[in-house]
Structures are given as C-alpha cells and as structure tokens.
Amino acid sequence: MSTHPGKTEPANETPLEGFASICSILAIGLFALTFTFQNFMIPSSSMASTLLVGDHVMVERVTLMSPAALPFMPHRDVKRGDVIVFFKPAAEANGEHPYLVKRVIGIPGDRIHLRNGTVYLNGVAQTESYAAKTTYATYDPYVDDFPLISPRNQFGVTPEWAEQMPNHLQGGDLVVPPGRYFAMGDNRDNSLDSRYWGFVPRENIVGRPLLVYWSIAMPVSSDEHPPLADQASSTMHEALHFFDETRWSRTFHRIE
Numbered sequence: 001m002s003t004h005p006g007k008t009e010p011a012n013e014t015p016l017e018g019f020a021s022i023c024s025i026l027a028i029g030l031f032a033l034t035f036t037f038q039n040f041m042i043p044s045s046s047m048a049s050t051l052l053v054g055d056h057v058m059v060e061r062v063t064l065m066s067p068a069a070l071p072f073m074p075h076r077d078v079k080r081g082d083v084i085v086f087f088k089p090a091a092e093a094n095g096e097h098p099y100l101v102k103r104v105i106g107i108p109g110d111r112i113h114l115r116n117g118t119v120y121l122n123g124v125a126q127t128e129s130y131a132a133k134t135t136y137a138t139y140d141p142y143v144d145d146f147p148l149i150s151p152r153n154q155f156g157v158t159p160e161w162a163e164q165m166p167n168h169l170q171g172g173d174l175v176v177p178p179g180r181y182f183a184m185g186d187n188r189d190n191s192l193d194s195r196y197w198g199f200v201p202r203e204n205i206v207g208r209p210l211l212v213y214w215s216i217a218m219p220v221s222s223d224e225h226p227p228l229a230d231q232a233s234s235t236m237h238e239a240l241h242f243f244d245e246t247r248w249s250r251t252f253h254r255i256e
Contacts, residue, residue, distance in 0.1 A: 036062050040085055040099065040209065043234075045220050046185035046192070047101055050083065050130050050255065051209075054218035054238075054247070057101075057255065059085050061207035078181060078205065080104055080121070083255055086183075087204040090158045090197035101209065102193050102200075103130075106182035111173035117144040117188060120173075130186050130256075138189040146195050147174050154196075161198040181205075208255075215250035216241065 042055040051057070063076055064084065078084065082104045087097040106112045111122050117134025119126040134144050142149040142157075147169060151162040168175050176182050180199035185191025194200065216238055 036060065038085075038207065040101065041234075042101065045190055046187050047083070047103070048132070048187045048190075050103075050186045051101065051212075052215060052247075052250070053220055054216045055212045055250065056214040056216075057209040058211055058213050059207045060210050064205050064207055078104055078107065078202070080107055080110075082208055084181075084183065084200075084208050085206045086200050087206065088197065089200060089204060090160065097204075099206065102183035102185050102191070104181050104200075105184050105194075106174075106176045108176050108178045108180060110176045110182070111170065112176065112182055113148070113173050114144055114146045115148075119184075128186075132187045132189065134189060140189065143189060143195060148172070156192055156196045158197045161196065164198060211255060212250050212253040215247040215253070217245040217247060 038059040038061055040057050040059050042051045042053055042057065045053055063074060064078055064082075083101065084104055085099055085101050088100050089097070091097055105119060106121065113120050117139070119128065119131075142151070142154050147165065151157045151165050154162075165174070168177060174182065176199060179202045181202070182194045183200050184193040184195065218234060218237065
C-alpha cells in the first residue's frame, strides 16, 4: 500500500507505555482522593436546613489547608460564613476527636454575642437567612443570649470551656483569639457548637463541603457522632432504601 511522502504513521503504544499511562491516571486519582477531596455524611440535624440528615457531601480539602502542607496548590483564609468540616476541639470520652460540620460565625478579633437568638457581630445584628429562628418554644437563655449566662453547670458544656470562656469576655462580648474561630450550626437551637466546647483551632479545620453528591432520607438525630451500631444501621438503611428514599432533587446541590 502506498503512503504519502513525508507522512509518518502514528506509532503504536507498547504494553509498557500503556501500563505507565494507567499508573499515571491512578496516581492522579489517588492524589485527588487523598489530598483534595473527602466524603462526609451528615449524621445530625445541627446544620438544617442547609444540610440534612443523610446528605453525603464532597469536602474540598486544599483551599483551607495550611499553605505549608501543599505550597503549590491555591489557598485562602477562612472567612465568616464558610461552612467547614473540622476535628472537634474537645475530645470524646473515648479520647477521639470526631469530624463536625458547622458554619464560621467569627474570625480572629471578632466580638460576638447573641440576644434572643440573633447574632451580633462587632456590635451589628446579623441577618442570617440560613439560620433557624428562635421561637418561644425553643428559647434557651444560655444558647440564645450567649454569653450572658454562665457556662458552669450548663448541660453539654465541657468543663474546659466553662473554665476558659470567662478569659475571652469583654463587655458582654466573646472575643475570638488569634488562630481560632467561632462556629455554630445553622439549626441554632439544636446544635452543640462553639457555645458548648469553645473555639475551633485553625489546625483542626479539614476543609469545606462543596456539594451534596447524594442524599437519602434518614431518621432525624441530635447525635453528631453516632455509635458504630447506629452507623451500621444507617448503612443498612441506605442499601435497602436507595431507590425509594433518595432525595434526587438534592443531587449536586451546592452548599452555601
């Protein structure tokens, strides 16, 4: 068969080159899964209605990571209003620090207090469309008029925070110290957050959830770190009710 002068046929890829290409793709995928993204399932209603029980979210880990960890990737500071995933500052009874998801309300230097459930940031009342509003039935003086009431002997407040919180009070405001963040759940009256265990250290922040990639209806729970038996039950529920209880309308729902 004749060929055109000067035209070269593409060389066939050798088996070794094909194997190298596959390894490169796998390496890139492993890097993305290990350093860039992480899956996270919402176990409680503390972030409702922004995040629902049974939402499976994709957490982006790089942007809020310390620049020293991956200096060649883009980074930015944590901002007010960011929804973040982080290790709980206060250890559980078993010594573990579980993952939590909350919204950043205050950054270093901010002065914060709540009155009747409304957040005042540096003296200015905040309009938060994403936050559940306090009602007469849900009003709790410690939660909704924070930090007007002493944390001592309050149910759910850690002893460490009860001891430390008075050191950060100035004129009725809680002042966020350097390298720390004040975080709360959007479901304000059903969220164990910075009001109960204190500030989130910068190094505890894992990343920010970008979107809901799958959501399935699950029983509402106030437990933000359910025991293994409950987790196993949730997994079984997901397997049995994938088709009839999946919230298809929340697929690829962007988290803001």
